Amino acid sequence: xxxxxxxxxxxxxxxxxxxxxxxxxxxxxxxxxxxxxxxxxxxxxxxxxxxxxxxxxxxxxxxxxxxxxxxxxxxxxxxxxxxxxxxxxxxxxxxxxxxxxxxxxxxxxxxxxxxxxxxxxxxxxxxxxxxxxxxxxxxxxxxxxxxxxxxxxxxxxxxxxxxxxxxxxxxxxxxxxxxxxxxxxxxxxxxxxxxxxxxxxxxxxxxxxxxxxxxxxxxxxxxxxxxxxxxxxxxxxxxxxxxxxxxxxxxxxxxxxxxxxxxxxxxxxxxxxxxxxxxxxxxxxxxxxxxxxxxxxxxxxxxxxxxxxxxxxxxxxxxxxxxxxxxxxxxxxxxxxxxxxxxxxxxxxxxxxxxxxxxxxxxxxxxxxxxxxxxxxxxxxxxxxxxxxxxxxxxxxxxxxxxxxxxxxxxxxxx
Numbered sequence: 001x002x003x004x005x006x007x008x009x010x011x012x013x014x015x016x017x018x019x020x021x022x023x024x025x026x027x028x029x030x031x032x033x034x035x036x037x038x039x040x041x042x043x044x045x046x047x048x049x050x051x052x053x054x055x056x057x058x059x060x061x062x063x064x065x066x067x068x069x070x071x072x073x074x075x076x077x078x079x080x081x082x083x084x085x086x087x088x089x090x091x092x093x094x095x096x097x098x099x100x101x102x103x104x105x106x107x108x109x110x111x112x113x114x115x116x117x118x119x120x121x122x123x124x125x126x127x128x129x130x131x132x133x134x135x136x137x138x139x140x141x142x143x144x145x146x147x148x149x150x151x152x153x154x155x156x157x158x159x160x161x162x163x164x165x166x167x168x169x170x171x172x173x174x175x176x177x178x179x180x181x182x183x184x185x186x187x188x189x190x191x192x193x194x195x196x197x198x199x200x201x202x203x204x205x206x207x208x209x210x211x212x213x214x215x216x217x218x219x220x221x222x223x224x225x226x227x228x229x230x231x232x233x234x235x236x237x238x239x240x241x242x243x244x245x246x247x248x249x250x251x252x253x254x255x256x257x258x259x260x261x262x263x264x265x266x267x268x269x270x271x272x273x274x275x276x277x278x279x280x281x282x283x284x285x286x287x288x289x290x291x292x293x294x295x296x297x298x299x300x301x302x303x304x305x306x307x308x309x310x311x312x313x314x315x316x317x318x319x320x321x322x323x324x325x326x327x328x329x330x331x332x333x334x335x336x337x338x339x340x341x342x343x344x345x346x347x348x349x350x351x352x353x354x355x356x357x358x359x360x361x362x363x364x365x366x367x368x369x370x371x372x373x374x375x376x377x378x379x380x381x382x383x384x385x386x387x388x389x390x391x392x393x394x395x396x397x398x399x400x401x402x403x404x405x406x407x408x409x410x411x412x413x414x415x
Contacts, residue, residue, distance in 0.1 A: 074398035086165035094392030134388035255325035261301030302356035308345035
């Protein structure tokens, strides 16, 4: 291409992830502390447990991030899908957070690389939620109409940015000059807006859900959190607390125990009060704060098969009411990778217990728990009947592309 170096998709993704991280660190300084402590935990854990690299090399784990964003409409989500395709990130799975113990009025998917070599190069993921305005339990007809009217007045992504993304996705990358121009524009689309927020409208939406207000009460989208990965999340929790960072009350997901780590464990520091500008009905603009964005961190284990996931769900439900959650876990899961592999509960490359297939996706209960732990009140689900048609099939149709089945991807990674 005119003699210029060609930048392949994965390098675009790596740069996108790094530049988003740098922007988020400027916006949320405590995130820098989280990244620093995560890197220290990983180095120290590998020194004490050299075999821990079987779940990913130190370089990969330290560079690994997942982000989270929120949009309001299928059209906005379709633009997200088109933009992320340029970075080699595709929708995987369907998540419904509306019926979680801490309900959130959104349905979600996760955009990520889908091939093992792409994940090894850069495993950036973005958990992307869409406001479930068709669910009458959260939005009556009047509020739904007003929300949709508000959302129709905004454009989250420059149409030229989406058009360029389509070309680069089709070409598998772009020139260095194009990358230098495209990536900063993509990053800027997720910067926190400084435009004044309609105070009354935001407060009304907050009565339904803090997440609804964060989506439909502002004029843009933004990175809600960026999540580094650690090899010992319990150590991370202790170290962050020792630095005076207020953490949420618990680590979400399975308990710590002496058997193989499975799926995903997550925690975060509490959302911080960030300065925002508010507009009142009389036209006056004043300074205020919002607690929206937080610092999440995750630890990943081996991916479970459908049989393993069914056992996980049973164990998780029992452990929720137990005094000793680890004891409950030990009654449901084998204590060694060899037994996990032989029993068909988890994925291992070529059936080798020394080579676990890392879980690359998310858990609805954990996501809802993290969201709830960083808001001041629960969402309010009314008594109306939900007649919405939200499903994985619906979401795929709405964005015009299939949602990849995570189990099929793990099967392929294990073969």
